[in-house]
Amino acid sequence: MSHQQLAALDVVVGYTRGARVLDGASLTVPEGRRLALLGANGSGKTTLLRCLSGALAPTKGRITVDGATLQHTRKGLQAHRQEVQLVLQDPDDQLFSASVAQDVSFGPMNLGLPEPEVRARVAEALDLLAVTHLAARPTHQLSYGERKRVAIAGAVAMRPCVLLLDEPTAGLDPSAVTEALAALTRLQASGSTVVMSTHDVDLALGWADEVAVVVDGTVTQGAPDVVLGDDALLARARLDRPWTLTLGARLQALGLLPPGPLPRDTDALLAALPAPAEASAGAGAKEAIHPPSAATRGVELPLPGPSGGGR
Template sequence: MSEPALVALRGASFAYEDGPAVLSGLDFEIREGRALALLGRNGSGKTTLMRLLSGGLRPHEGRLTVDGQPVTYDRKGLTRLRTTVQLVVQDPDDQLFAASVEQDVSFGPLNLGLDDTEVRARVAEALAALDITALADRPTHLLSYGQRKRTAIAGAIAMRPRVLILDEPTAGLDPDGQERLLTTLDGLREAGTTVVMATHDVDLALRWADDAALLTPSGVRTGPAPTALARTDLLREAGLRLPWGAAAAELLRAQGLLTGTEPGPRTPTELAALATGRPGTPGG
């Protein structure tokens, strides 16, 4: 028997007051150690799904499980969930509220009732992981947008979650900021955190994710990112375009430069390596 999903929704339905169902009968899984990209058009239910997974909303039907055990929505159950799953929203200004970076990052651990030594250790660890140790005493209102994004993620990391869910984490960042953030996420994954990223950027999803989940009007479709993001029928249903890497792979196969089983390029560097015959690591 396979291991239960780390976090899962089973038969979950949700509607906002006086509105139609946003999600209906949804089955959705987060598998430990797999980088998962969540994609879909505006209004497809991505934000609702993330809030259900993190306990911000409760399904009207169905259930949320952690390690196969149903989540209870009392204080004990929600504390257990929030030490397992942390959600970082798209706009860091919706999440930051304390006077300084250090105070903001310490808020979650303090609410867990941890002693001062443990809180300081978690804050130091989170600041180091996000490369913002030098900003510890900086007032949050004086931070750049990218610094505020990192501070919001550090606040989530200080809870030491097993799953980190990020809503459009690269939105609003310049190319250098995006690369630095992706490097940070790679470090978190190597340290054992399972990362879920909601994004509209199909090229980023193909490059970064192990698996892709596409929210469509007929339900969620999940599979290995290179396979799911090459399905033009699914992409069309989800209101998304074909990633350039998948289009390049089609062309390379048509020209006999890739076999049917070889992975296509996920980055421009990998494409250049294929084009020039240099050793490359497509899909790595």
């Protein structure tokens, strides 16, 4: 899979008798990297993903791949869907074949590929998503997390340059989230650009190379710690500040973290903290400058006399 740049330029989408969902939204998907798309319910995240995938034609603006505008013709869309694949939030909207292997093979077969090539793609996709052991399993017997990964495998079998995932971790327990993120890491390592929409700001901060926030019909895009550290933007988007940034900023203020970019996940935060010996030495130094008061040492202070004066 070769890397190609997917972009939305000044996209406008408005549904009948409603306000514009997207109103001049622009987004550049960085080639070969991980992009998290955030926003409140109804902000337009899914609409933007549908535009990027070719499933929805914008009212105004355009979708481009390496600068070439997507043409919403049969030929144009067929070519686009070999480069860009969208996986919907609910896997049951995509799974319909009797078995996992049959479902994953559907896309490559529709391309008219020879059977050996189809088999190779199916095996590759199942391996990347760690669901090879489910190949013969009926799709209706899968857990929700397994169905999510099989739905992604069906898109991966098309060998797209860009994989768009609408809330791939929604509804999953922590173990299944870990498995899904590990699968996405393998996909990126194999040559795919991965875009994931999510409400989880902490997940986005730790996982993504770049983040984009959809709010008021437009998109703000940039480095995760910069965009997700913008309290005014997060308030407009009805998103919480990631707890790692909140805690990291507080620890910096207390002198327990060095100045500079804040850690983006728990492991990085713990690694940045001083060792216990250093922390103790620092505390001792502070005590030498500001010794604890008698009250903090448990010594009972004398009460003032009747005149209200001290000793």
